[in-house]
Amino acid sequence: xxxxxxxxxxxxxxxxxxxxxxxxxxxxxxxxxxxxxxxxxxxxxxxxxxxxxxxxxxxxxxxxxxxxxxxxxxxxxxxxxxxxxxxxxxxxxxxxxxxxxxxxxxxxxxxxxxxxxxxxxxxxxxxxxxxxxxxxxxxxxxxxxxxxxxxxxxxxxxxxxxxxxxxxxxxxxxxxxxxxxxxxxxxxxxxxxxxxxxxxxxxxxxxxxxxxxxxxxxxxxxxxxxxxxxxxxxxxxxxxxxxxxxxxxxxxxxxxxxxxxxxxxxxxxxxxxxxxxxxxxxxxxxxxxxxxxxxxxxxxxxxxxxxxxxxxxxxxxxxxxxxxxxxx
Numbered sequence: 060x061x062x063x064x065x066x067x068x069x070x071x072x073x074x075x076x077x078x079x080x081x082x083x084x085x086x087x088x089x090x091x092x093x094x095x096x097x098x099x100x101x102x103x104x105x106x107x108x109x110x111x112x113x114x115x116x117x118x119x120x121x122x123x124x125x126x127x128x129x130x131x132x133x134x135x136x137x138x139x140x141x142x143x144x145x146x147x148x149x150x151x152x153x154x155x156x157x158x159x160x161x162x163x164x165x166x167x168x169x170x171x172x173x174x175x176x177x178x179x180x181x182x183x184x185x186x187x188x189x190x191x192x193x194x195x196x197x198x199x200x201x202x203x204x205x206x207x208x209x210x211x212x213x214x215x216x217x218x219x220x221x222x223x224x225x226x227x228x229x230x231x232x233x234x235x236x237x238x239x240x241x242x243x244x245x246x247x248x249x250x251x252x253x254x255x256x257x258x259x260x261x262x263x264x265x266x267x268x269x270x271x272x273x274x275x276x277x278x279x280x281x282x283x284x285x286x287x288x289x290x291x292x293x294x295x296x297x298x299x300x301x302x303x304x305x306x307x308x309x310x311x312x313x314x315x316x317x318x319x320x321x322x323x324x325x326x327x328x329x330x331x332x333x334x335x336x337x338x339x340x341x342x343x344x345x346x347x348x349x350x351x352x353x354x355x356x357x358x359x360x361x362x363x364x365x366x367x368x369x370x371x372x373x374x375x376x377x378x379x380x381x382x383x384x385x386x387x
Contacts, residue, residue: 098201102130105204105211112215115248119353120360122224125195127203127215131167137196138168139189143327144182148291150283151330153368155231157182167200175319185327187315193221209261212248217241225356228364231334232371236359238335239342242268247352265343267307272339274305275332282329295322337368341375348382 106129113123144158145151164171168188176184190200191214203211220226220237228236242265249258281301285294299321302309316324342359349355358378362371 099132101201101204102132102199105199106130108208108211109199109215112212112248113219115251116216116219116244119244119247120356121216121219121244122222124193124219124222126193126197126218126221127191127199128195130199130204131201134196134198135165136167136190136198136200138164138166138171139192140164140171140173140186141189142184142186143331144179144184145326145330147181147183147326148286148294150279150286150326151231151333152279152283155229156327156330156334159230163196167202169200169202173318176323177320178323183324183326183328185316185319185324185331191218193218208257209245209249209264213241213245216244216248220244226360228362228366232362232366232368234334235336235338235371236342236362239268239339239346240356240359242339243343243346243352243355268336269340269343270307271311272336274308275329275336276340278302278305278308279329279333295325298325338371338375341379345375345378345382348379348386350382350385 109127113128116123140162142158142160142162143156146157149157151157168190171188173186173188176186190203191197197218203214206214217237220240221233226233226236242261246258246261246265249255249261278298278301282294282298285297288294289297302312312328316328342355346352346355349358355378362374366374
């Protein structure tokens with residue numbers, strides 16, 4: 060009798076273990092299902108936001124593109140690796156960056172972890188990766204859907220501005236137009252939505268970008284002088300020593316070159332940043348003088364195709380004069 064009870068106990072324990080295993084399996088399947096639903100919800104919410112932002116862009120004269128219109132639920136992810144190379148001891152001040160290339164990978168950037176570039180003889184090299192770019196093959200990933208609201212709005216507007224119906228300029232000129240206009244348009248997006256809290260965040264971000272641009276341009280002026288008067292390696296070291304004197308620029312520089320070797324990236328990174336931010340502060344100032352943002356966008360679209368950096372500067376000065384006269 061005692062033995063029978065023991066056998067019954069063992070069978071009960073075995074049944075209990077099977078039941079527990081089954082419950083664990085069901086819980087695992089349930090958690091996977093919940094996670095899948097959560098991903099689908101995030102991507103769905105993001106798709107609705109993208110559609111709303113693109114519709115808003117039209118009111119500013121920004122023709123929408125297919126970039127980010129679809130999600131990884133609809134198409135496989137494609138990421139890009141961008142590389143910029145600038146000859147040692149030089150900066151892309153009056154000419155384009157020496158070498159610029161992009162390599163596509165049929166996976167999200169999160170799945171492609173790169174080691175740093177150690178050396179390219181005679182050149183500095185800066186690289187970055189991204190899932191978002193101005194092409195119909197750029198789809199919204201889960202990572203993008205999880206980004207902050209302001210960044211997502213800015214990215215959609217930025218990439219749409221790159222569409223050939225909006226700007227079809229050489230890369231370094233086009234980026235210098237698209238970058239400030241994307242940030243300005245994001246502020247206007249939240250203003251029209253009546254989202255005062257996010258609009259204030261967008262305004263603060265715009266002001267930080269203006270300061271970043273001012274500090275970058277000041278640093279580049281110093282760097283150009285050092286490259287002209289010192290040997291390359293000594294100049295590099297002095298420029299790197301100067302960067303902490305520009306705290307807003309330094310913060311972004313450190314974050315963006317994490318995992319890369321600062322002396323190796325220096326000339327390429329400064330040249331890259333100039334392409335995006337050379338005229339940022341001036342264009343943001345023009346936005347305050349223009350009758351509205353659409354007018355500024357339309358006027359900047361009229362920059363002639365072959366305009367040099369000095370020509371862009373002259374064009375912006377002409378707009379400033381015209382806007383000032385219209386205000387009086």
